[in-house]
Amino acid sequence: MVFFVFCLNLLYHLTMKQDSTIRQNIPWFETDYQKKKDWQKRKSSHYVFHYFKNSLAEKDIKRIIAVQERSYKKILRILKLKNERKINYYLYPSKKTKQILMGDDGYGNAIWLEIKKRKVWVSKKFEVHSIYNNKIQCIGPHEDTHLLSLPWGVSIFLFSEGLAEFMDKKWCGKDIDIWARKYLKENKLYSIKFLLENKNWDKVNNMIVYPQSGSFVRYLINTYGMGKFKKAYKGTSRQKILKENIKIMEIIYLKPIEEMEKNWKKHLGVEY
Numbered sequence: 001m002v003f004f005v006f007c008l009n010l011l012y013h014l015t016m017k018q019d020s021t022i023r024q025n026i027p028w029f030e031t032d033y034q035k036k037k038d039w040q041k042r043k044s045s046h047y048v049f050h051y052f053k054n055s056l057a058e059k060d061i062k063r064i065i066a067v068q069e070r071s072y073k074k075i076l077r078i079l080k081l082k083n084e085r086k087i088n089y090y091l092y093p094s095k096k097t098k099q100i101l102m103g104d105d106g107y108g109n110a111i112w113l114e115i116k117k118r119k120v121w122v123s124k125k126f127e128v129h130s131i132y133n134n135k136i137q138c139i140g141p142h143e144d145t146h147l148l149s150l151p152w153g154v155s156i157f158l159f160s161e162g163l164a165e166f167m168d169k170k171w172c173g174k175d176i177d178i179w180a181r182k183y184l185k186e187n188k189l190y191s192i193k194f195l196l197e198n199k200n201w202d203k204v205n206n207m208i209v210y211p212q213s214g215s216f217v218r219y220l221i222n223t224y225g226m227g228k229f230k231k232a233y234k235g236t237s238r239q240k241i242l243k244e245n246i247k248i249m250e251i252i253y254l255k256p257i258e259e260m261e262k263n264w265k266k267h268l269g270v271e272y
């Protein structure tokens with residue numbers, strides 16, 4: 001069976017409320033889904049799934065549970081994370097219904113609204129909202145990675161989306177490195193320096209940046225280890241300016257950004 005995982009997500013922006021609180025700034029977010037009384041519900045070990053009666057999600061719920069439970073365990077194992085909370089997973093039959101009930105028609109969103117940075121990171125919500133129908137089946141590790149990695153803080157898009165894609169491995173059915181190699185050949189990749197600046201993500205092509213970020217993050221993790229990547233993830237921040245984030249990267253990896261980028265492209269194994 002062709003398993004089509006395709007999660008476009010949350011170009012969420014953040015503002016600092018206090019030193020100890022980070023807010024997810026998603027002004028479009030609606031909570032009408034909470035008023036819907038006839039959600040069908042199914043609990044599994046680490047999730048509560050909510051779906052429409054007579055929908056494809058209802059038909060496929062066993063498979064969806066299996067995919068998410070497998071993803072959940074993989075995320076915690078690879079990133080060496082712990083989690084006590086269940087994820088509320090909402091499955092919508094169409095973009096339109098999703099937009100009406102939660103405010104966005106994107107394929108998938110991780111909703112956490114606010115985290116308090118104390119000894120234990122606590123988010124106000126712990127939800128995934130996804131489209132699931134014959135054409136779009138936004139399930140898999142991507143959105144759950146955003147939620148489960150919150151104890152690492154909220155890094156710049158290059159790393160948070162890159163990490164989620166690293167966990168997904170595939171973009172539109174093909175390995176992220178295959179996409180990165182294709183865009184490298186076509187000279188369509190963005191510079192890493194450009195992607196380190198969050199505000200530039202407003203004007204990028206998602207078909208390129210998601211697999212590109214995933215491929216770059218995979219390269220960093222496989223070449224220099226998860227420990228260094230975790231330091232880079234935690235050290236960089238959306239509240240810091242580009243110069244500071246670059247400096248943190250270069251201190252951790254002991255190389256200029258341009259050299260890391262060149263080595264990643266070499267690693268992709270393409271003449272350029």
Ligand SMILES: [Zn+2]
Pocket residue numbers: 008009010142143146160161164
């Ligand atoms: Zn994402």
